[in-house]
Amino acid sequence: MTRVHDMGGRFGDGPVVPEAEDAPVFAEDWHARALAVTLACGALGQWNIDTSRHAREKLSPKDYARFSYYEKWIAALADLLVEKGVLTRADLEGKGAAGLHKLAERALKAENVAGVLAKGGPADREGGPPPRFSPGQAVRARIPADNALVDGGHTRLPAYAAGAQGYILRLHGTHVFPDSSAHGLGEAPEPLYAVRFHASALWAHPEHPEDEVVLDLWQSYLEPL
Structure with missing residues (x-):
């Protein structure tokens, strides 16, 4: 089930209207x-x-x-x-x-x-499982996009990316796994990747099909192709 905040690419919510460059940092x-x-x-x-x-x-x-x-x-x-x-x-x-x-x-x-x-609060960690993927490798985002540890729990995998094919852009290192950390289950650090998706792989009717979206996704969100 898609949560109300997971709005990426959803129809009916209207366009994103950027703030003016000279807008104040805080409106009020x-x-x-x-x-x-x-x-x-x-x-x-x-x-x-x-x-x-x-x-x-x-x-x-x-x-x-x-x-x-x-x-x-x-x-x-x-x-x-x-x-x-x-x-x-x-x-x-x-x-x-x-x-x-x-x-x-x-x-x-x-x-x-x-x-x-x-x-700050750096989330990079030592240890964890070894990286499974390398730059340029084709991967698929997991289906479903839901938290696999806690029913209805927090996840950083957006629903619009579930099942989509992308390509590893780079490895960020090993970072705290939010799906576990948000629920007091430990940091459970995993490799974190920048993954490149074509807009046409994410949405049926993208306005600009050749545009690309880069998502930072944890290793357990991804499957090899």
Whole structure:
């Protein structure tokens, strides 16, 4: 079943309208605060980036369709904070208990923000299974595109690519496997590839059939041809 966020190439949602080159980074002041709060909560160490992405995917279809970009972020963050036991619904409503939170010592201080953001969160890892594919090799994306470990779980394989033939462009190295990491099943690192697909291999009636789409796909998403 295709989740509401998996929209690539789907008819009926209208064209993608790029922002103007001189558009502000944040359209509204609260957008910057939403980003800041999300990053600050992530620094508490109670979830990883794959978990947070899956939280946004789990929003109800009605909410996902009507929320703006940063409304999705805030709604998913609220869900995560309660799900992980960081806050309660009463806390979010301003009715929680007073006092210092148990995670207060992990709070991201203003003077440390620049260093933390500069460091980032690299997902490349040592070890894992050896690469099965090499540049130029023909491969097919797995069918179905669903998470093979968790029913309805997070995956980075878009539904529109399932079953399509592509070609290995390059090997990125070994990276954390999101289908496992998002659900607390361990990092399970795998080789990650850039895979090149012709638009005509992905969609029946592409506007520009000779266009190419490059997807970063993990090894277990791919089958040899």
